[in-house]
Amino acid sequence: MADPEAAVLACDGVTKSYGGVLAVDAVTLAVPRTGLFGLCGFNGAGKSTLFNLLAGSVSADSGSVRIDGRDVTGWSAMRRARAGVARTWQTVRLAHGRTAVDNVAAACLRDPGQWMPAALWRSQAAPARERAWAALERLGIAHLGARTVDGLTLEAQRLTELARAIVSEPRVLLADEPASGLSATQRTVLADALTVVSADRALVVVEHDLDMLTSISGHMWAMVEGRLAYSGDVVSFRASPVYAGLRGIEQG
Amino acid sequence: MSEFLNLLAAGLTSGGIYGIFGACLAVWFRVCNVLNLAVGDFAMLGAVGTAWLTQTAGLPFGAGIAVALAGVGLVAWLFDRVVLHLAFDRGAGAHGIVSVFFYTFGLSLLLEGAARAMFGTDVFGAPAIWPGPALAVADFHVQRAGLLVIALAIVSGLLLWAYLRFTVSGRAASACGESVLGSRIVGIDSAKFRRRIFIVTALLAALFGIVESPITGYTYASGPTLSLIGVVAAGFAAFRQPGRAVAAGLAIGVAEAMLGGYVSTSYSDVLLYAILFCIIIVRPEVLGLGPEPA
Amino acid sequence: MNRPGVSRPGVSRPGVSRPGAKRDPVPLGAAAGITVAGGLVLAAMNGSYLGLTVTTGVAYAVVTVGMVLQLGYSRQLAFSQSVFMGVGAYGTGVLETRYGFGSLESLLAVIALAAAASLLIGAVITRAPGLALALATLLLPLFIYQLATDSGWLGSFSGINGVLPFWSGPDYEATLVRSGIVSVLLLGLAAGVVLRVMRSGIGLQLMAMAEDERLGESIGVSLRQRRLEVFVLGSVLAAVGGAVLASTQGLVTPDVLSESAEITLLLMVFVAGRKSVAGAISGAVVIEYLTTSTSFISTNLGIIEGIVLLLILLIEPDGVAGAVDRLLGHRTDQWAASLRAWSAARLQARAHSTPESAERELAAPGHGTRDVEARGGGDGGGS
Numbered sequence: 041m042a043d044p045e046a047a048v049l050a051c052d053g054v055t056k057s058y059g060g061v062l063a064v065d066a067v068t069l070a071v072p073r074t075g076l077f078g079l080c081g082f083n084g085a086g087k088s089t090l091f092n093l094l095a096g097s098v099s100a101d102s103g104s105v106r107i108d109g110r111d112v113t114g115w116s117a118m119r120r121a122r123a124g125v126a127r128t129w130q131t132v133r134l135a136h137g138r139t140a141v142d143n144v145a146a147a148c149l150r151d152p153g154q155w156m157p158a159a160l161w162r163s164q165a166a167p168a169r170e171r172a173w174a175a176l177e178r179l180g181i182a183h184l185g186a187r188t189v190d191g192l193t194l195e196a197q198r199l200t201e202l203a204r205a206i207v208s209e210p211r212v213l214l215a216d217e218p219a220s221g222l223s224a225t226q227r228t229v230l231a232d233a234l235t236v237v238s239a240d241r242a243l244v245v246v247e248h249d250l251d252m253l254t255s256i257s258g259h260m261w262a263m264v265e266g267r268l269a270y271s272g273d274v275v276s277f278r279a280s281p282v283y284a285g286l287r288g289i290e291q292g
Numbered sequence: 293m294s295e296f297l298n299l300l301a302a303g304l305t306s307g308g309i310y311g312i313f314g315a316c317l318a319v320w321f322r323v324c325n326v327l328n329l330a331v332g333d334f335a336m337l338g339a340v341g342t343a344w345l346t347q348t349a350g351l352p353f354g355a356g357i358a359v360a361l362a363g364v365g366l367v368a369w370l371f372d373r374v375v376l377h378l379a380f381d382r383g384a385g386a387h388g389i390v391s392v393f394f395y396t397f398g399l400s401l402l403l404e405g406a407a408r409a410m411f412g413t414d415v416f417g418a419p420a421i422w423p424g425p426a427l428a429v430a431d432f433h434v435q436r437a438g439l440l441v442i443a444l445a446i447v448s449g450l451l452l453w454a455y456l457r458f459t460v461s462g463r464a465a466s467a468c469g470e471s472v473l474g475s476r477i478v479g480i481d482s483a484k485f486r487r488r489i490f491i492v493t494a495l496l497a498a499l500f501g502i503v504e505s506p507i508t509g510y511t512y513a514s515g516p517t518l519s520l521i522g523v524v525a526a527g528f529a530a531f532r533q534p535g536r537a538v539a540a541g542l543a544i545g546v547a548e549a550m551l552g553g554y555v556s557t558s559y560s561d562v563l564l565y566a567i568l569f570c571i572i573i574v575r576p577e578v579l580g581l582g583p584e585p586a
Numbered sequence: 587m588n589r590p591g592v593s594r595p596g597v598s599r600p601g602v603s604r605p606g607a608k609r610d611p612v613p614l615g616a617a618a619g620i621t622v623a624g625g626l627v628l629a630a631m632n633g634s635y636l637g638l639t640v641t642t643g644v645a646y647a648v649v650t651v652g653m654v655l656q657l658g659y660s661r662q663l664a665f666s667q668s669v670f671m672g673v674g675a676y677g678t679g680v681l682e683t684r685y686g687f688g689s690l691e692s693l694l695a696v697i698a699l700a701a702a703a704s705l706l707i708g709a710v711i712t713r714a715p716g717l718a719l720a721l722a723t724l725l726l727p728l729f730i731y732q733l734a735t736d737s738g739w740l741g742s743f744s745g746i747n748g749v750l751p752f753w754s755g756p757d758y759e760a761t762l763v764r765s766g767i768v769s770v771l772l773l774g775l776a777a778g779v780v781l782r783v784m785r786s787g788i789g790l791q792l793m794a795m796a797e798d799e800r801l802g803e804s805i806g807v808s809l810r811q812r813r814l815e816v817f818v819l820g821s822v823l824a825a826v827g828g829a830v831l832a833s834t835q836g837l838v839t840p841d842v843l844s845e846s847a848e849i850t851l852l853l854m855v856f857v858a859g860r861k862s863v864a865g866a867i868s869g870a871v872v873i874e875y876l877t878t879s880t881s882f883i884s885t886n887l888g889i890i891e892g893i894v895l896l897l898i899l900l901i902e903p904d905g906v907a908g909a910v911d912r913l914l915g916h917r918t919d920q921w922a923a924s925l926r927a928w929s930a931a932r933l934q935a936r937a938h939s940t941p942e943s944a945e946r947e948l949a950a951p952g953h954g955t956r957d958v959e960a961r962g963g964g965d966g967g968g969s
Contacts, residue, residue, distance in 0.1 A: 097800055117803040127804055135797040146790035147805035156788055156815040160779065163610065164787030204805065378900050386903035389663050389716060394856070398895035401849065405888020516845070520724060527721045559736075565729040572722040573707050576714035579721070 046109030048073045048242050049125065049212045054093050054103030063089040065266035066103065071212055076238035078257035078274075079246045080286060086266040087246045088130065091214045095127045096120040107211075122152060124211035128201045128218055134189040140200045141185040144172035148207040175207040176200070179233050195226045202233060212242040219249060231256050250286060254278065262286070294431030299553040300546060305438040305507070307545020308445030309335075309500050313518065314525025314537030315452055316493040321531040324380065324486040329396040331497050332518025333403040337364050338498025339505035340407060340512065343416035353419055361498055368494035371399055372487040381483050400516060407512035415509035418502045437506045444503055448496055449538055456534065461485075524568055530580035544568070610785055616863070617778030624770030633759025638834070639878060641766040643871030645831035648776045650855050650866035652823030655780045658860030659789075660816045661796040663720040666707075667824040667851050669730050672843025673700050674828025676734065679746035679838040689752050693829050700825030704818045712813040715799075719817070727845045734840045745839035749832045762834075769830045776823050777863050783819070792816070846887075850877065853891055856898050859907025869906070 047070035056064040064086045071077060081087050092098035094105060096117035104113045107123050115123070126147075134143050145168040154164065176182040179199045189197060198218055205213050218234065219227045231252055237243055247253040254260065260277040262270035270282045277283050313331050320328055341360035345351045351359065375395060379385045386394070422436045455462040464485070501510060525544060529536030544564070552560035571578060624644065631637030649667050656662045677696035681687035687695065711718050734740050741747075752768035755761040783789055792812060795802035799809055832838045841847060850873070858869020877883055883890060902909045 095804060097803065117800070118806055118808055121804050121806040133798050133801045135793045138793055142790060142793065145787075146794040146807075149787045149791065149806075152791065152806040153808055153811065154788060155811075156783060156819065159786040159788045160782055163782070163785065165610075165785060165790060168787050168790065208806065375896055375900065385900040389661050389720075390657075390899070390903070392717075393663065393720065394852075394895065394899055398892045398899065400892070401888050401895065402892025405886065405890070405892055408888060409886065517728070520728065523724065524721065527717070531717065559732075562729040562732045562736075565725050569722055569725045569729070572718060572725070573711045576711045576718040576722075579714065579718055581715045581717055 046106065047071050048108060049094060050106045050109075051090075051094060052104045052106070054090070054100045054105065056089055056093055056098060056101050062266050064093060064100075067263070067266075067268045068103075069261055069268060069271060071242045071244055072259075073211075074238065074240060074242055075258045076234060076243045076245065076256050077259045077261065078253040079244055079261045079263065080248070080250060080253060081263035081269075082286070085263040087263055088216055089266075090263065091127060091216055091244075091246065095125055095214055121208075121210075124209075125214070126205040126208060126210035126212070127214040128198075128205050128216060130217045130220060132194070132197045132201060134197060134200060134204075136190055137188060139186055140181070140189050140192065140196075140203075141169055141172045141176065143189055143200060144175055144185075144204045144207050145169045147204045148172060148175075148209075171207055172203070175203040178206075178236065179203050180229075194221050195229070198222065198230065199233060202230075202237065206237050206241075210241060212244070213237065215243065215245045217246050217248065219247060219252065227252055250283070295553065297432045298434070299549045301432075301434045301438060303546035303549030304542060305435075305441045305504070305545070306548060307542035308442050309504060309518070309541070310521045310525050310545050311538035311541025312445050312448055312452075312500070313497065313522030314529065314541045315449065315534035316489070316496065317522050317526040318529050318531055318534045318537045319452070319456065320486070320489045320493060321526065323482060323489055324376075325392060326376075326395060326486075327392055327523060327526070327531070328490065328493060329393060329519050329523065330400040330403060330515070331493060331522050332520070333400050333407075333515030334364055334368070334494040334497035335501030335504075335518055336407060336510050336512065336515040337367070337403060337501070339418050339501035339510040339514075340411050340416045341498075342418040342502050343505065343510075344411050346419055347416075356418075357502060360502065361495055364494050364498040365491055367403070368491045369487070372490050375399070376486065376490070377483070380486070400519060404512055404515055407515075411512055413511060415511050416505065417507075417509045418505045420506040421503060435507050437503060440503045441500065441507075444500060452534060527572075527579050533580075536580075610782075612785060613778040613782040616781055617774040619774075620777055620867070621767075621771045621774035624773065625767045628763055628766035628770065631763075633757075633762040637762055637766060639875050640871055641762070641769055641834045642831065642878075643874035644766070644769045644773050645827050645834055646851065646854060646874055647867040647870035648773050648827035648830055649824045649851055650858070650870045651773070651776045651780050651863055652820040652827075653851065653855045654860060654863055654866045655783060656816055656820035657855060658862070658866075659784055659796065660792045660812070661716075662813060662816050662820075663716055664723045664817060664820065665720070665848055665852075666704075666723040666726050666821065668843050668845075668848035669723075669726045670700050670704070670821040670824035671828035671831065671847070671851075672730065672734065672840075673703060674825030674830075675832040675838045675842050676740055676746070676828075677825070678829045678832040679749050680740070682750050683746055683748045689750050689833060693826070696825050696829050697822055700822045701818055704821035705814070708814045708817045712810045712817065716813070719813070727843065727848055731840060731844050734843060740840075741838070743840060745837055747837045749836050749838060751836065752830075752833050765833060769834060772826060772830055773867065776826065777867065779819075780823075781863055788812070788815075849891060853895060855905075856895060857905055859905030859911075861904055862907035862911070865905055865907025865910075 050070040052068050053066045054064055054068075055062070055066050067086075067090060079087055079090070089098065093100050096105075096112070096115055096119070100113065104111055106112060107120065107125065112120055112123065134140075135146070145165065148168050148171045149164045150167065151164065154162075173182060173185055176185045179202060181196055181199050181203070184192060184196055184200075189200060192200065198221075202215070202218065205215070215234070219230050222230060227249065234243060234245060235256055245253060245257070254274050254277065257274055260270065260272065260274055261268060262277070262282045264282065264285075270277060270280055272280075313335075317328050317331060320326065338360050341363060342356045345356035345359055346353055349356075375398075379391060379395060385391070420437055422440055424436055426433045426435045427439070428434075457463075521544060522541070525541035526537045528540035547567070548560060548564050551563050555563060628637055628640065631640065649671055653667060656664060656667075674696045677699055678692045681692040681695055682689070707722070708719070711722060735743050751761050751765040753761070753764035755764045784792070791802065791805075791807045794805060795807050795809060795812055802809060802812075828842060831842065854869045854873045855866060857873065858867075859865030877887070898905060904911070
C-alpha cells in the first residue's frame with residue numbers, strides 16, 4: 041500500500057506527554073525522499089521525543105506516523121527499522137569491547153529475523169562484515185574498522201555510529217545531535233559525512249550548532265515547547281524570529 | 293468466619309513484612325538500580341542473633357536486641373562502604389544486569405554461611421517483646437507478636453511514605469533513580485542515599501525478624517525465601533513504586549495464609565510460588581515494567 | 587581522518603570473505619578438539635574416581651557452556667538452569683527405568699521436553715523486559731524442588747536409580763571411560779553450537795541487544811525472538827547436561843535441581859569467565875573437583891561462595907578467562923603477528939616471488955601493526 045508520491049516519513053498531529061508535561065504537541069511534518077533537513081530548538085523542546093515517536097521507540101498518545109504513506113503508528117521500533125528508518129542517539133551507543141566493523145555489521149544482516157537453528161549452517165556474519173567495511177570506507181574510517189570501539193576517539197565513534205545507521209541502506213535517517221562533543225574541525229568532517237550520506241536518502245539532523253546546520257540543510261524545522269514553530273527553507277529561516285530567538289540565547 | 297479472620301490476621305502479619313520489604317527494595321532500586329537480595333538475611337540475623345545473644349550468651353533482652361541491631365547495622369555499613377562503594381562509586385567491577393542481582397546475592401550467601409558457622413543449624417525464636425498468650429475475641433485469635441508486626445509495618449510504612457512524599461531528601465531519593473548523572477549535577481549524592489537506605493532497610497528488616505520470630509522460628513537458612521518474596525512483591529510494583537509493593541506483599545501474605553488454611557498446609561508454599569510464577573509468565577504486564585512493542 | 591566519500595584503496599580487511607573462502611573453522615575445530623582431548627584424558631584416567639569427577643564436571647560444563655551464551659554473551663538473566671538440568675536428569679531416569687527407553691532415545695526425548703517447556707515458559711514473558719524473566723525463574727527452584735521431593739513417582743528424596751550409561755563396557759571402569767567419551771562428545775557439540783551462534787550474524791545481533799536493547803530494536807533485531815531463542819537453547823543445553831549427569835552417576839537425586847545447585851552453576855560461570863566457552867568448561871570441571879574433594883570447602887561453602895563471588899565481581903568480572911585474556915592479550919598479538927609474517931614469507935618463497943604474492947604480503951593484516959583487535963571481527967566474543 042506504499043504511496044510513491046508520499047513523503048518517505050511523515051507524522052500528523054503526534055502528541056506525547058509524560059506525566060502531565062506535554063513533550064510533543066500536535067506536530068505535523070513530512071520528510072521528503074532525499075535531502076538533508078535540520079531540526080532545531082532549545083533543550084527540552086521535544087526534538088528527541090519527536091525522533092523517538094518517528095522511530096517507534098515511544099508510542100504517541102495521539103496522531104499518526106506514516107512511512108511512504110502507509111500508517112505505521114502501531115508499529116514497533118524494530119518493525120520500522122526493518123522498514124527503513126534508521127537513527128543515531130545523542131550519546132554514543134556502541135557495543136563495548138567489540139570492533140567497529142562488528143558494531144556496524146550487526147545492523148546489516150540481509151535477514152534480521154533469521155531463526156537461530158538456521159544460523160548453525162548459514163551464518164550471515166561474513167557478508168554483513170563486507171557491507172560494514174564498505175560503509176566504513178564510505179565515511180573514511182575503514183582503517184579503524186578492526187579496532188575496538190572503546191579505543192576510538194569520539195569523532196571516530198560517531199562516524200562508526202553513522203556507518204551503522206547507513207549500512208542497512210535505510211530510506212530515512214534520524215540523527216540526534218551527531219556532532220555533540222566534537223571540535224570545530226571535527227564538525228566540518230562530520231558535516232561532509234552527513235552531506236555524503238544524504239545524497240541518496242532523507243536525513244533529518246538535530247543540532248544546536250545553527251551555523252553548521254543551516255549550512256548543510258535544504259529545509260529547516262524548529263520546535264518550541266513541543267510545537268512545530270517553523271517549517272521552511274533555510275534563507276527564510278535565517279530571517280525568522282524563531283532563528284533570532286535561538287541565536288539570542290546561544291549568544292546570550 | 294472466625295477461621296477466615298484468623299487466617300486473614302496471620303496473612304496480614306506475614307504480608308506486612310513482605311510488603312515493607314518490598315517497599316524498601318523498590319525505593320532502593322529506584323535510587324541505585326540494585327536489588328537487595330539480602331534483606332531476608334538481615335531479618336534472619338536480627339532474629340537469630342538476638343535469640344542467640346539472649347539465650348546462649350545470656351545477655352539481658354534489651355542488650356541482646358541492641359547488640360544484634362548494632363551488628364546488623366555494622367554489617368550493612370561495611371558492605372556498602374567496601375563492596376558497593378568500589379563497584380558504583382569507583383566504577384570497578386561488573387555492571388549492567390549483573391550488578392542488579394549479584395552483589396547482594398553474594399552478600400546473602402556470605403551472611404547465610406556465616407550464620408551457619410556462628411549459630412549452627414538450630415531453629416531460633418527471639419524472646420517475645422510482648423509476652424503472653426494470643427489475644428482472643430470470641431473465636432478470633434491473634435498472636436501478640438503478630439499485632440506487633442502489623443503495628444511495626446504500619447508505622448514504618450507511614451514513615452516511609454512521609455519521607456518520600458514530604459521531605460526534600462525523600463523526593464530527591466526518588467529522582468536519583470531516574471538519572472544518576474543528572475542527580476549528581478543538581479547536587480544529589482546518590483552514594484549517600486544508597487548507603488542510608490541500605491542501612492535503614494537492614495535495621496528495619498532485623499527489627500521485623502526480632503518481632504516476628506517468636507511466631508515462626510528462624511534458622512540460618514530462613515533469609516533467602518524472605519528476600520525472594522520481598523523481591524517478588526517489589527517486582528509486582530515494577531521495582532519502583534513502594535505503595536504498590538506494600539499492596540502486593542499484603543496480597544501475597546494473605547494468599548499464602550488462605551492457601552495454607554483452605555487448601556493444604558504442606559503445599560501452601562508450593563502452590564503460592566507456582567501461582568506467582570504462572571502469573572508472571574502468562575501476564576508479565578502485571579509487573580508494570582514498561583510497555584515494550586513486540 | 588580521511589574525507590568521507592574518498593575511498594582508500596588497498597586497505598586491509600581482516601575477516602572479509604573472498605570467493606571460495608572457507609567457513610569459520612572455530613566452532614567445528616573446538617568441538618573436535620574438545621572431544622579428542624577430553625576422550626584422551628578420560629581414557630588416561632581409566633575409570634578411576636578422578637575420571638568420574640571429571641565426567642561429572644563435563645556434565646556441568648555442558649550447562650555452563652549454555653550459560654555463557656545466555657548470561658555472559660546475551661546478558662539474559664535466568665535462574666532456571668538447575669531446574670532444566672533436573673528435567674534432563676529426571677527425564678532420563680524416568681524414561682529409562684520406567685518406560686524402558688534407551689540412552690539415545692531418552693536423550694532426544696529430554697531435549698524435546700526441555701525445548702517444549704522453555705518455549706512454554708518463554709512464549710509470553712519474552713515480550714517483557716528481562717527483569718520479568720529473572721523474577722519468574724527466581725521462583726522456579728522454590729516449588730520445583732519440593733514437587734520433586736514430594737513425588738513418589740520421581741523417587742522422593744532418594745531419587746531414581748538404575749540410569750543407563752551412555753555406552754556400556756565389559757566392566758565398570760571401561761563403561762565409565764566409554765560413557766565419558768560420549769559425554770565429552772556431547773560437550774564438544776554443545777561448545778560447537780554455542781560458538782557458532784556467537785560468531786554468526788545472530789551473534790552480532792545478540793551483541794548489540796546485550797549492550798542496549800533500544801539499540802538492538804533500532805537496528806531491526808526482534809528482541810522477543812532472540813530472547814526466546816537464547817532461553818530455549820540455554821535450557822536445552824542444561825537438560826543435556828542433566829542427562830549426562832544422570833548417565834554418568836547412574837542415578838538421579840533431587841539436589842540436582844536445588845537452589846544450591848543453581849548457585850554452584852552461577853559460581854562456576856562467574857569464576858571461570860562468563861563470556862568464555864573455554865573458561866566455562868575448565869571452570870565446571872575444576873570447581874566440581876574442588877567442591878567434592880575437600881571437606882573444608884563443603885562445610886564452609888556458603889561463606890566461600892559469597893566471598894569468591896564478590897571478589898570476582900569487583901576485581902575481574904570476566905572471570906579467570908578474562909584475566910588470562912587480558913594478560914595474554916598483548917602476547918598473543920605478537921605471536922599472531924609473527925605467525926602471519928612467517929606464513930607470508932613461506933607463501934612468498936613457495937610462489938617464487940610473483941608480483942601478486944608480494945602485494946598480498948604487504949596487504950596482510952597485522953603486518954607491522956600492533957592493534958589489539960587486529961585479529962579482526964571473527965574472534966569477537968568467542969573465546
